[in-house]
Amino acid sequence: MARTGRQLSASEIKKALVQQIERYEEELRAEEIGEVLEVSDGVARIWGLGSAMSNEMLEIESSETGETVVALALNLEEDNIGAVVLGDFLVLKEGDPVRRTGQVLSVPVGPELLGRVVDPLGVPLDGKGPIETTRRMKVERKAPGIVCRLPVKEPLQTGLKAIDSMTPIGRGQRELIIGDRRTGKTAIAIDTIVNQRGGDVICVYVGIGQRASTIALIVDRLEQEGAMEHTIVVAANASDPATLQYIAPYCGCAMAEYFVYKEGRHTACIYDDLSKQAQAYRQLSLVLRRPPGREAYPGDIFYLHARLLERAVKVTEDQELLKGHPEIEKTGGSLTALPLVETQAGDVTAYIPTNVISITDGQIYLESDLFYAGVRPAMNVGISVSRVGGSAQLKAMRQVAGRLRLDLAQYRELEAFAQFAAELDTATQRQLARGERMVEVLKQGQYQPLGVEQQVMIIFAGVRGYLDDLEVEDIRAWEADFHAFMRANHPDIGRDIREQKELTREIEDRLKKAIEEFKQYFSAGRRARAGAAPGRAVAGAESEAATVAD
Numbered sequence: 001m002a003r004t005g006r007q008l009s010a011s012e013i014k015k016a017l018v019q020q021i022e023r024y025e026e027e028l029r030a031e032e033i034g035e036v037l038e039v040s041d042g043v044a045r046i047w048g049l050g051s052a053m054s055n056e057m058l059e060i061e062s063s064e065t066g067e068t069v070v071a072l073a074l075n076l077e078e079d080n081i082g083a084v085v086l087g088d089f090l091v092l093k094e095g096d097p098v099r100r101t102g103q104v105l106s107v108p109v110g111p112e113l114l115g116r117v118v119d120p121l122g123v124p125l126d127g128k129g130p131i132e133t134t135r136r137m138k139v140e141r142k143a144p145g146i147v148c149r150l151p152v153k154e155p156l157q158t159g160l161k162a163i164d165s166m167t168p169i170g171r172g173q174r175e176l177i178i179g180d181r182r183t184g185k186t187a188i189a190i191d192t193i194v195n196q197r198g199g200d201v202i203c204v205y206v207g208i209g210q211r212a213s214t215i216a217l218i219v220d221r222l223e224q225e226g227a228m229e230h231t232i233v234v235a236a237n238a239s240d241p242a243t244l245q246y247i248a249p250y251c252g253c254a255m256a257e258y259f260v261y262k263e264g265r266h267t268a269c270i271y272d273d274l275s276k277q278a279q280a281y282r283q284l285s286l287v288l289r290r291p292p293g294r295e296a297y298p299g300d301i302f303y304l305h306a307r308l309l310e311r312a313v314k315v316t317e318d319q320e321l322l323k324g325h326p327e328i329e330k331t332g333g334s335l336t337a338l339p340l341v342e343t344q345a346g347d348v349t350a351y352i353p354t355n356v357i358s359i360t361d362g363q364i365y366l367e368s369d370l371f372y373a374g375v376r377p378a379m380n381v382g383i384s385v386s387r388v389g390g391s392a393q394l395k396a397m398r399q400v401a402g403r404l405r406l407d408l409a410q411y412r413e414l415e416a417f418a419q420f421a422a423e424l425d426t427a428t429q430r431q432l433a434r435g436e437r438m439v440e441v442l443k444q445g446q447y448q449p450l451g452v453e454q455q456v457m458i459i460f461a462g463v464r465g466y467l468d469d470l471e472v473e474d475i476r477a478w479e480a481d482f483h484a485f486m487r488a489n490h491p492d493i494g495r496d497i498r499e500q501k502e503l504t505r506e507i508e509d510r511l512k513k514a515i516e517e518f519k520q521y522f523s524a525g526r527r528a529r530a531g532a533a534p535g536r537a538v539a540g541a542e543s544e545a546a547t548v549a550d
Contacts, residue, residue, distance in 0.1 A: 034098040036060060037080060042089050042241045043287040044071055046081040046098050055140055057101045058083055062091040070121075071098075072105055072243070075288050082288045084243040086121060106136040107251045109258035114202070117219055117233040120244050120251040125235060126219070137254045139247060143310035147321050148328065150314045152361075152388045156268060156336050159195030159449020160188065162379050162442040165401035165459055166408075167364055170392025171201075171266050171334040172314025176356055178341045178348065179366030184377050185340045187446050188364065189270040190218060192338065194225045195449035202259045202267045203227075206234045206252035208245050209276030225447060232256075245280035249308050256335055260315060264330030269312075273340035274305055278352050295351050302355050305339075309359050312337035348383070362386035376443055381408045394452055395502040400460045404438070407463075411435025430468075437467045440475040453494035454483055456503065457511060466515050474526075481525075482518055490514045 034048030044060065052058065058071045058081075069092060075082030085092065108122040110133040117126040124131055152170035169175045177185045193203045207215045215235045222228045232255055236248035249271045256267040271277070278301060285298035293299050314334040315322075322328050341356050346368065348357070357363055362385045364377075371378035390398045414432055418424060424432070441462040444450070450458075458479050461467060470478055486494060493514060496507050503511075 032100055034081070036092060036094055036096040036098060038094060039085070039089050039092045041283070041287045042085050042243050043284065044083050044085055044089065044092060044098075046071075046073075046083055047079070049073075049081055049098060049100060052076065052081055052100055053104065055104045057103055057105050059099045059101060060085070060092055061097050061099075062093075063096050064093065065091050067091065072247070074284075075290070084246070084284055084288075085241070086243055086247070087241075089241070105139040105247070107139055107254050108133045108135065109137045109255050110135045111259075113232045113255060114230065115228045115232075117215070117235060119240070120234055120236050120248040122251070122255075135258065137258055139250045139254050140307075141254065141257065141311065141327075143307070144313050144315070144325065144328070148313070148316055148325060150316050151391070152314055153391050154314070154334070155392050155394060155452075156192075156201065156266075157195055157452055158188065158192040159451075160191055160377060160444055161450060161455045161459065162377055162381075162444070163188070163364060164393075164452065164455055165397060165442075166381055166405045167362060167379070167384050167386040168388070168390070168393040168397070169336065169338075169386065170314075170388045171336050172312060173362070173386070173388050173392065174309045174312045174337040174339070174360040175386060176339055176341060176360040176363040177366070178343060178353060178357070178363050179378070180343050180346055180368050183366040183368055183371045184446075185342070185366060186218070186272055188366075188377055189272060189338055189340065190221065191446060191449050192268065193222065193231055193270070194227045194447060196230055196268070197225070197227055199230075200266055201230065202256065202265055203231045204234065204252045204256045204267065204269045205231060206236075206249050206269065206271050208236050208248050208271065208273060209238050209280065210235070210272065212237045212239065221447070242280035242283045245277060246284055249274070249277055253308060253311050253335070253337075257311065260313070260333035260335050261328045262330060264315070264333040266334045266336075268336040268338060271308075271337070271339045273342055274356060275342045275352050278304065297351060301352075302359075305356055306359050309337050309339060309356075311335065361388055374443070375439060376445065381405050382412065394456075396456045396497050396500075397452065397459075399503045400456055400463060404459065404463060407431075408435060408438060408442075411439070434465070434468060436472055437470070437475055438462050440472055441467065441479065443476070450483075451494070451498070453497040454486075456497055457486060457494065458482065460503070460508075460511060461515050464512075466519065478522060481522060482515075485518045485521065486514065489517075 032049055032051055034046045037045040037047050052073050054073060054076055056073045058073055060069045060071055062069060069085055069087040071083035071085045073081050073083045108131060112131050112133040116124055116128065116131060118124050152172045154171045156169045156171045158164055158169060177188055179185050193205065196203055215237065219233055222231055234248055234252040236244040253269055256269050259265040259267050281304055282297050286292060290298045312335050315328060315331055317331045319331055322331065339356060341353050343350065343353055365380045365384045366378045367380045414428060418432060441458060467475060493507060493510055
C-alpha cells in the first residue's frame with residue numbers, strides 16, 4: 001500500500017507525548033480546602049489550611065445563603081487559623097468550607113476614586129454607581145527606606161494662621177492632632193482639606209468609628225466647599241465590624257500611595273481617629289486569644305500605628321536611588337500623615353497618646369479650656385510643636401512669626417500671674433495687651449482658610465504693633481476689612497509675597513505704608529459710623545471694602 005504522508009519518527013512521537021503530558025499536568029490543580037470551626041465577634045477559627053500565609057485573603061462560602069465572605073488570616077497557629085471576617089460574619093457557621101486565594105489583602109486604587117465615598121475595601125457607599133478601576137495595591141506595604149527619602153522642606157499649608165505660623169506642617173511629615181472630645185480636631189483636618197482647593201495635593205480622609213451621620217455631614221460640607229474633587233473619603237463607621245475599623249487606615253494609606261508612587265503627586269492622609277482603631281484592634285486581639293498587656297491592649301499595639309505612620313514619605317527625586325524599588329515609578333511625590341488621637345480629660349500621658357506622640361514628628365495639642373473660652377483653633381502653644389520646624393515654612397512666614405510662639409507662651413504665663421497681682425508695671429501691661437491682641441488675631445472660624453500671603457500680612461501687622469491702639473473686640477473686624485482693602489487696593493503686595501516667598505525690604509516698606517493707609521480709613525470709617533448710628537456693630541469685610549473704595 002502506498003503511504004499518503006510522511007511517517008513520524010520515534011523522537012517526534014516522544015516530543016508530542018511529553019507536551020501533552022505537561023499540558024495535562026498544568027490543568028491539574030490541587031486545592032486546599034478547610035472548614036470553619038467557630039465564628040464569634042467577627043473572628044473565624046479555621047481548620048485545614050496548613051499552607052496559608054499571614055494577611056492572606058480567604059474565601060468562606062456560607063452554607064445558608066451561598067454567598068462568599070472574605071476573611072483575613074491573622075493568627076497562624078499550629079492546628080488552626082484565626083481569621084478576621086471582612087463582611088457579615090452572621091451568615092457563617094461551623095462547617096462552612098474555606099478556600100485560599102493565594103493573595104494578600106489589596107484594595108482598588110486610581111483617580112477613579114476621587115470624589116467618592118468608599119468603605120475600606122473600596123466598595124462605594126455614596127450611591128453613585130460602581131467604581132471602574134482595574135488597579136489594585138496591597139494594603140500592607142513596607143515603608144520606603146532612608147535612601148528613598150528626602151528631608152521634609154516643602155510646606156503643606158493648612159490655611160490656619162495659628163498652625164502655619166507656629167507649628168508648620170511639611171509635605172511628607174507626620175503631625176499628630178490631639179485633644180479631648182469636641183475640641184476641634186476634625187475641624188482642623190477638614191479645613192486643611194478645604195485649603196487644598198485648586199492646588200496639587202490629593203487628600204484621603206479616613207473616618208474610623210465615626211457615626212454615619214457625621215461622615216455624611218463632612219462629605220456634604222466638602223462638596224459645598226468644592227473640595228471633594230481632590231478628596232477620597234474612606235468610611236469605617238461605628239456600626240461596621242471592628243475588622244473594618246482596624247484595616248481602614250491601611251486601606252486609605254494604600255489609596256494615597258498610588259498617587260505618590262505611580263503618579264509622583266503630593267497627598268495628605270487624615271486618620272480620624274487612631275484611638276478608635278486601637279480599641280477595635282484590642283477587641284479583635286482579645287477574641288483571637290492574644291495575651292493582653294497594659295490596659296488590655298495587645299503587645300504589638302505600638303507596631304499597629306508605627307507601621308502605618310512610617311509610610312509617610314517625601315520621595316527622592318533621584319531616579320538612580322529608586323532602582324531597587326520597582327513599586328516606586330515616579331519621583332518627587334509625598335504622603336503627609338495627619339493622625340488624630342482623642343484624650344480623656346486632657347491626659348496626654350495615656351498609653352495610646354504617648355505611643356503616637358513618639359512615632360510622629362510633632363503634635364498640635366487642643367485644650368478644652370481654650371476651646372470653651374472661644375479660642376479657635378484651641379491650640380496650646382506651650383506643648384504643641386512641629387519637629388520639622390521652620391524648614392517646612394515659607395521664609396516670609398519665618399520672618400514675621402519667628403518670636404510669635406515664645407511671645408504667646410510668655411503671655412499665657414503672665415496672664416495667670418496677673419490674676420493675683422494688684423499692680424503691674426508698664427512693660428508687663430504692654431506685653432499683656434500685645435499678647436491679648438495676638439490671641440485675637442490668631443482666632444479663625446471654621447471653613448475660612450487664608451492664603452499664606454494673607455496670613456503673613458495680618459501677623460506682620462500684629463507683631464509690629466499696628467494693632468496695639470485698637471480695642472480687642474475690634475480686631476476681627478479690622479482684619480476682615482484689612483484683607484478686603486489689600487485685595488482691592490494693593491493686590492501686588494500679596495502677589496509678590498506669594499511669588500517671592502520672602503518679605504524683602506522693598507515689600508516690607510510697601511506693606512507698612514499700606515497698613516498705615518488702611519488704619520486711617522478704618523478710623524475715619526468708625527467715626528463716621530459712630531456719628532451716623534451709635535452703637536452699631538462694625539460692618540463686614542465686603543461693606544467695609546465699599547467704604548474704603550469710596
